[in-house]
Amino acid sequence: MFDRDIAAGFKRVKLIWPVVIFPFLWDLVKILAVYMSSFLGYNLYLDHDFGSVLINLKTTHNLRIFIPSPLPSIQQMGLLNVFRAGSGAFNDSWAGIMAYGAFLFLGGLVTAGYLGLLKDGIRNRRPHIKTFFQFAWYYGPRFFLVFLFEGLFLSLITLFGESRWLNAAIGFMGFIFVLLPYVIIMEDYGLIEAVMAAPMLLLRYFKDFAIFFSEVAAVSAVFYAFINSAGMWGWFTALVVWPYMGTSLVFDIMLFYHDLVMKQPLTESPREHLRGYGQSFLKTIIIILVMTLIAGLPTVISKNRYFTVLMPWHHPVIEREGCVYQTEGSLVLSPHNRFKKAKLIIDSLSPSKDDILYTKPGFIKGKGRIITAGFKPIYFSFELARTAADENAVYSLQNGGKVEATDGIWGNPVERGMVLAISSDLKCISGVIYDKRDYSEFNTLWSPEKDSVFLGPAARKKDLYGFYASDKIPQTPVEFQWVYNRALTIPAAGEKDPVFIMEKMNVAFESLDLDLLLKILYYVSDLKPENVLSLLQEKFSHYKWNMKAKGLENWNNNVKTDVSYYPISGEKIMLVGDYHYLEDKMGFRAELFKIGERWKITKMTIKGGM
DSSP, rough: OOOOOTHHHHHHGGGGGGGGGHHHHHHHHHHHHHHHHHTHHHOOOOOOOOOEEEEOOTTOOEEEEOOSSSSGGGGGGTTTTTGGOOGGGGSSSSSHHHHHHHHHHHHHHHHHHHEEEHHHHHTTTTOOOOHHHHHHHHHHHHHHHHHHHHHHHHHHHGSSOOHHHHHHHHHHHHHHHHHHHHHHHHHTOOHHHHHHHHHHHHHHHHHHHHHHHHHHHHHHHHHHHHTTSSSGHHHHHHHHHHHHHHHHHHHHHHHHHHTTOSOTTTTTOOOOOOOOOSOOOOHHHHHHHHHHTTTTTTHHTHHHHHHGGGSOOOOOOOEEEEEEEOOOOOOTTTTTTTEEEEEEEEEEESSSSSHHHHHHOSEEEEEEEEEESSOOOEEEEEEEEEEOSTTTTTTEEEEEEEEEEEEEEEEEETTTEEEEEEEEEEEEEEEEEESSSSOOOOOEOOOTTOOEEEEEOOOOOOTTTEEEEEEOOSSSHHHHHHHHHHTOOOOOOOSSHHHHHHHHHHHHHTTTTTTHHHHHTTTEEESSSSSHHHHHHHHHHHHHHHHHHHHGGGGHHEEEEEEEEEEEEETEEEEEEEEEETTTTEEEEEEEEEEEEEEEEEEEEEEEOO
């Protein structure tokens, strides 16, 4: 059995120490690329560490055992995960795929140049930057193909289920991909030759490779355990120290391969014909193109449609005053729900505004913005289909189309989602904005005229809110609440959750919305006192007049509310509400019964002020 001192790499790497700078710089490039990509419309999340085998052991200290990749990186220790921004889903877009492919190509060049300098170290040659570029272009395209095929392999195995034989096959293939870069760099093999040779070498020297790689993995695991226990300094320590540690281990793997497999020592074999593989003007252009692809050139191209809106001569097609709002408890005017004035701008529209007004086409498209104080502007593009043929036609996503929205021009579409509706007379534009990364189910409500859509009652979240813009926009929260209340539905069969009934009752009383209250009371069979409906109409009108006199903007401060419910049994609940409107007061007591799977108000008494 062949044996070698694993410390040999640490001893000899001192002779070529400048090579250590390349893993360090490449990690900085990775950090910059991952962080920057979240602002450029795709997520360059590097979840594949090529040419490496990783085993996570779920213990108290989360032990991680791994063989260093051909270009050592702190990514193998999971330390780039702190820079992950959003989901990787948008990598399926052409912008994300091109950026990722360009990154793999650049990674192939850097890895080839780095391993080439280490190979020259075995030949006792000093590293030079010119040699780095020569090796980069000599071996780089082959490494790019290896990384590409490994990425495809790792993607394909996700399509299969778990099995013992499959896991064994995946493990064997993993070690082949570990071995491939070393076979290529040490033997100067092409990709096909290396693919043919690597499995045979692994089988022939399986025991030697297994023992040696176990030693290498043990050193890596000890280092990971150290930095993992170093707390806040672990990340910085790994970034600075791992390039030297990793380079020493990679160099040791190359020395091991050289002594075990190669029939002729490198010092006695002819060197690669590197003449003509150095950096040239054409290759410089290629690298610049690759860098621009990684840096978001596809995103710049795809977003050039937004740049014209920043020009001083730009004139929007439509401008509407509006608001953004939240709806927890159905109560928009609650101080806990955000309500802010906004401006909605449609910068371009096709067909033209006049054509839409007169011909009512079946499909429209354009782009626009939502500008709100304290928020990043929302930029969006849309393609909407008409959903009705009559005069109440509205353009929305109901019959097809798409909407893409971002926070600012450089925002990431994978993070922001939008529901949009535009009335056919172009007077009303409404919808919902939500965070795709923290997606939670929410309902939408349509106005009675079916010309606008609202965010249904939903739990309050930072990036979940509705927007509404119209030629006649409500100026205060309570005025918008009256508009919103018209979209609230009262099912004849009752509600599945009694809390929904309580919330709608509270909204009706707190906003003094008689129309909403009458919709609720329509299905109540036992109402007290007598003539309660006429008395409600009189009192609501009087209280609303007093509240308006004090200023609609002060409405929320002038209403004091106390609403609660008391379970009597599994099929009966008592609702109690008391309200103070300045000096006036009113309250209700309601009995709810569960009929089948639904709750309904069966008895209700109005008290106070009557």
